Amino acid sequence: MSVIRWPIGRLILLLNFIFSPRSPKRSKEVQEKLNKQTQNLSLYQLPACPFCVKVRRAMKREGLNIELRNINTNDALREELIKEGGKRTVPCLRIEQDNGDVQWLYESSDVVAHLEKIAKAA
Template sequence: MKFIRWFLGRVILLLNFIFSPKGIKRSEESQQEIDTKAQSMALYQFEACPFCVKVRRSMKRQSVKIELRDAKNNQQHREELEAGGGKIKVPCLRIEKAGQVEWMYESSDIVTYLEKEFA
């Protein structure tokens, strides 16, 4: 079973690489504003998780550079996810606004949020 999951993960990553989406072209000032806004966010994810790939593809389509945190291989990020969000489930978008931290778990909710915030 472990081999099958590993193999399918590699297939997902290969297909994602081959069919990578194009990002939005913005003016330099507009992109700088987007990058500044994205600095208050972090995506806790597993590299080969299909739902995480879905969110990363959305980020690429929107040309948003959000910090990626590996919750599978990095124990510190895993502990932060569990302590802050309450559970180890990916993808999870950590959003910090005005000193408040929000943890968003569902990939469809994250994609909708990114499209609304960065369109």
């Protein structure tokens, strides 16, 4: 199965690179406000996962700076995702509230909708 996954993953990454969306032009103040709103967000992901690519493209399209956490290269992050989030599924957006509560958002469409909501609020 990995014989098929590897070339398909590379093709996904290449197409994403070629057709990458542009970030919107914003004033420095608005971008700083968005950065502050997204500082408690992190995306658990895999580089060649098509659903993760969908979320990363939405992040770029909306101009959001969110920490990316690759669970393939870091065992501690993978274990944290499983232990805290409940499953190993990616993409998963970790949302840390101001009061310390953490929400784990798993479905790529739900994550994109959440990110678009943040961008529109700015």
